[in-house]
Amino acid sequence: MKKIVLCLTLAFASLAHADELADANALLQKKAYPQALQLYTKLANAGNAEAQLQLGQMYWYGEAGSIDLVKADAWLKKSAAKGNKTAAASLEVMKQRELRRADIDYWVSKYDGADLKAGKFHCPAPRIPAVSKVNEEINRIAAAMTAWQDCYNAFVVNLNASAPLTKRIPDDISKLLNKQELETATAYLGELHTRMGADASISAKLLLADFDAWRAATDKFVKEHNELVKSMPAVIPKRKYDN
DSSP states (O other), rough: HHHHHHHHHHHHHHHHHHHHHHHHHHHHHOHHHHHHHHHHHHHHHTTTTHHHHHHHHHHHTTTTTSSOHHHHHHHHHHHHHHTOOOHHHHHHHHHHHHHHHHHHHIIIOOOOOOOGGGGGGOOOOOOOOOOOHHHHHHHHHHHHHHHHHHHHHHHHHHHTTTTTTGGGGGGHTTTOHHHHHHHHHHHHHHHHHHHHHHHHHHHHHHHHHHHHHHHHHHHHHHHHHHHHHHHHHHHHHHHTTEE
């Protein structure tokens, strides 16, 4: 009889743990992190591998109040030791984070968008003089401005299509970012995208202002020159027999 009672007690204990794990998972889904943390900690200390996994990931993502990689590593190792494959995979991610730290930092705070202004999207502004007085220079500057405008428009289209810049983070790096790093990268890259657009717009307006001033000055010169030519008397060729 005692053996039967013992078996029933163990069965009820296992069922109770299952219910608590389900409750903890539900709390996590609702983002009730403090309550989920309390239940997961209780179950993890009791040896529940799934709770150990979830607890490790809460410390990993900062859902336990703050990011604590030491605790995350400890709980994930306990879960992995019990055969939890997800925990083992998470430990591999932590290992890769250490190996790819420079790449992570680059996308979180150092990427400068230089690749978005390179190659066919590199649009150096043509030099615009105050006025042009010969047709060759007038035609050259007009052609240079047309080429610049086509390049600038293509750059703007590509810049807009690149938003959000988080899309440019390589997949093998993106999966290594924790919650805090992803939030920081999102904010940083968003500001960078806005700044690149604003800088390009300001530069374009300054160049177009110079071009308009050049065109006005050149048109004025051409008009005055043509009027001067028209006002000049025609030159009558001298006859051969004139002395």
